[in-house]
Amino acid sequence: MTAARSTPAPALAVVGATGAVGSVLLRMVSERADVWGDIRLIASGRSAGRMLSVRGQECEVLALTEDAFDGLGPGDVALFLTPAEISARWAPVVTARGAVVVDQSAAFRDDPEVPLVVPEINAHAARIRPRGIVAAPDTVTAAMVASLGALHAEYGLTELAVSTYQAASAAGRAGSEALRRQLSLVAGTSLGEQPGDVRRAVGEDTGPFAAPLALNVVPWCGELDEDGWSSHELAVRAQTRRILQLETLPVSVTCVRVPVLTGDSLTVRAGFENEVKAAHAREILEAAPGVVLVDDPAAGEFPTPVDAAGTDPAWVGRVRASLDDPYALEFFVCADNLRKGAALNATQIAELIAGEFA
Structure with missing residues (x-):
């Protein structure tokens, strides 16, 4: 028998949920082991209000504002599948709440205080994140x-x-x-x-x-x-x-x-x-x-x-x-490139972080 989780399952926020990688990632989350509690989908204002299916449930897409991150805190994860300028602007908003950011853009890849992680090679590096951010490499x-x-x-x-x-x-x-x-x-x-x-x-x-x-x-x-x-x-x-x-x-x-x-x-x-x-x-x-x-x-x-x-x-x-x-x-x-190169790598990192709080 599997032991019951001692704390609530972490929340997952997907920023850029309606993009090409976001679409693949949402299918992937539905296919993989269920480690998440609340899942919230966030995108630009023009996508707000759309309904997307995740794990068989319809979720409304929220506009990217500070309010979209309300309730996130320690143990929760936000996946950013956005251009670098968006990640650079909004990742600190999430980390200020205590949640961890996994960023797929180039915004933090050169930052020595942000680990750059491919789980098959250096999964251990994801545990040390002074800025509360883990970066993923480009697809190739x-x-x-x-x-x-x-x-x-x-x-x-x-x-x-x-x-x-x-x-x-x-x-x-x-x-x-x-x-x-x-x-x-x-x-x-x-x-x-x-x-x-x-x-x-x-x-x-x-x-x-x-x-x-x-x-x-x-x-x-x-x-x-x-x-x-x-x-x-x-x-x-x-x-x-x-x-x-x-x-x-x-x-x-x-x-x-x-x-x-x-x-x-x-x-x-x-x-x-x-x-x-x-x-x-x-x-x-x-x-x-x-x-x-x-x-x-x-x-x-x-x-x-x-x-x-x-x-x-x-x-x-x-x-x-x-x-x-x-x-x-x-x-x-x-x-x-959308699956292995981006969505899977980001998902694996997020799951590693979620496992720390299980």
Whole structure:
């Protein structure tokens, strides 16, 4: 018999409940173990009053105001699935009430007093939160780091080179909608065969992307930063270093947007202190939490975004030793950016915090 909870179940507030990640998270909360008491849904004023289903019950969406957080206190958790400026403004309002914030945005990822957590790798870090906030990494870092952490524990990671192939939905609903619009404009045509075809068809409607995404790949995510690097490339570098506690790890990242609706992918080349055997690396990855190994190219089995969409794990395959360096390993990763990359990671962190007060 399970012992009765000695205190009331913690409340969960979901800020940004009507967004792309919020929709996935609410389904996930309904699928997972019930550790929550009151669940309140919060979004912008234009979404206030909408009714959303959570655990079979209809919940009204509240407008994002101070009143929306009334009653939250120690032991309760607020998940922020909002842009960084919203999180930065409202997270302190929640922590002032004694509740813990789990933030999915970039607002606090670089703050040394805010742990950056991927539960499969550093769940313990979520317990030490001087500001009452726990940050989650971006979607591609979350997808990659579970496999990297397992390999680092065995071999000792010394360098990393990554290319990302990021889905349109990583830019939120606006990204998905922009790709759908663009695809409708070019469907059934020979566009893409001649220079300028796609640009002329799409016109100025590139959505949140730096260039048309339909029938195209765009080697740019984020804002221009130092020496030609994008802000997102530097963020993946910094987050990987923080989570793995390798503050001087050489990391090179190229971020590319691809015409896929759901599912981020990465090619990874990792260098290690110790010699790597591909067969042993596969065994490590097969046993790693949050990872599914799909690696039989002869049978046509390797990860793709289509396979990863709607699933929780990071799918890893194409595992092979470097041709020119016995201390390096190369592999391919896919994960559902809305689920594994964002909603699941945030939910797992929230559940860890709820467990502290059980």
